[in-house]
Amino acid sequence: MAMHVTWNWRTCEELPYLTCSLLKPWKHGFFTQQFSPRTPAEITSLMQFQAEAYRVKQVHGNIVLSPSEIHATLAEADGLITELPGQAVWVASADCTPVLIADSSTGNVAALHAGWRGTAAKIVLSAIAKLQTQGSKIENLKFALGPAISGTVYQVSDQVALEVLSSIGSDDSKSMQTLQELPNPPILPDPHPGRVRLDVRRVIALQLENLGISPEQVAVSPHCTYSQPEHFFSYRRDKLKLVQWSGIVSSTLKLNF
Template sequence: MHTWYWRNWQGLPYLTCSILERWEHGFFTQQFWPRSPQVITQVLQPEASVYRLKQVHGNTVLTPQEIDSLLSTDDQDLALADGLISEQPLQAVWVASADCTPVLIGDVKSGQVAALHAGWRGTAKKIVPLAIARLQSQGSKLDDLRIAMGPAIAGEVYQVSIDVAAEIGASIIPDDDEQKIITALHQLPNSPLLEDPNAGKVRLDVRRVNTLQLENMGISGEQIAIAPYCTFQTPEHFFSYRREKEKKVQWSGIVSSKKNH
């Protein structure tokens, strides 16, 4: 089993996971708000270059090089995307979340890393499998990947419409028939769907859907760790958009390391 650890920086708590112990990383709490990734990178690795995005709930995954070339042609401060993949050592990649799932990935052979923002829309669009396909195109092997999903809203409190559940469900059960998708999801072992008292609604475990997408790719459960924290139910540590309706976030980041020869 993978262990999650509370760490402390100047009295402020953040989480790390044993599955990513080779890399400087953290799932930071609301106590770090409103510090920027530039500042929080100092906690992990002061020498790292820092990359972040303007997140748009899509499935675009960029590399630092792509960000640099995009920003040199645009007037924007930040590239629009929801995932980052390192190319060199000492690149810190960051995502922000408030109920959506922050996903940090490391490759034990190459030392490269990824940070992804997987809300329900990004999950429906398979952002995590797409990012892993990009890592594979950079030479990663599936067996070498280690994946941690940070604090996010838990299935038991995340009410969605049947439409939304079917849209996400189609990412693991390819079918056009909404009702068939919902029925098939309910029948899965450890189903990502839970009953909801309201008609036309269900409860949805987005991290479970991401896990099923990964398992469909051939990644084993031992390569995946899921934080035992729900943003909605842990107000002392995490912002929750559902709970507060405020545009505040917590940051999750990881720093690429040198190759392990």
């Protein structure tokens, strides 16, 4: 995780949302359940972001689109990447990880919905590849992994864990045991046979590390959707299909870090 990064509570019309200092130059937010049932367009307007809002129909995959590729009212995908300044891209999440990416050179940004399936399918790496086709360089990218269910409470089957861990090159029970012994491990033991606790955000961070991205470029939120019912919806906790939105606006600025 990036050093000297802070996650800050802010309010808009007395409604709480989070920002990440790593993305400070960009208008962005990880919005709480208190903003429900507002749409991304409504939140964009409420925040006085001078931008056009874009979203997709999320299907737990690894497809990442740009606004010019959205031809249907709600195209099926799990990520959006901007092409021009003043575009706001949004994703919905409950326990899945909202990932916001920003390029300090081009000003382009991305918003991704990364559940366990999308993480296993390497959606974040797909987004990076698409950003690179637009001229991005890895060293200029900043990543903020927002509020999601934490590894200490996210119980999954061994099969699911192995599928996700294969994205970082660990795809058997022996390597899974080895991963549990690491500092800040991506999986933790569970008292139930055939189950483990999975930290999806840690897996994403390891995917980025394996790509050669510096930990200084990555911020991981300490907030857990399951454990903080006062702020976040959690499907695992409540079994209700309710979501909170996360969004970021592309910029014309070229920033030097």
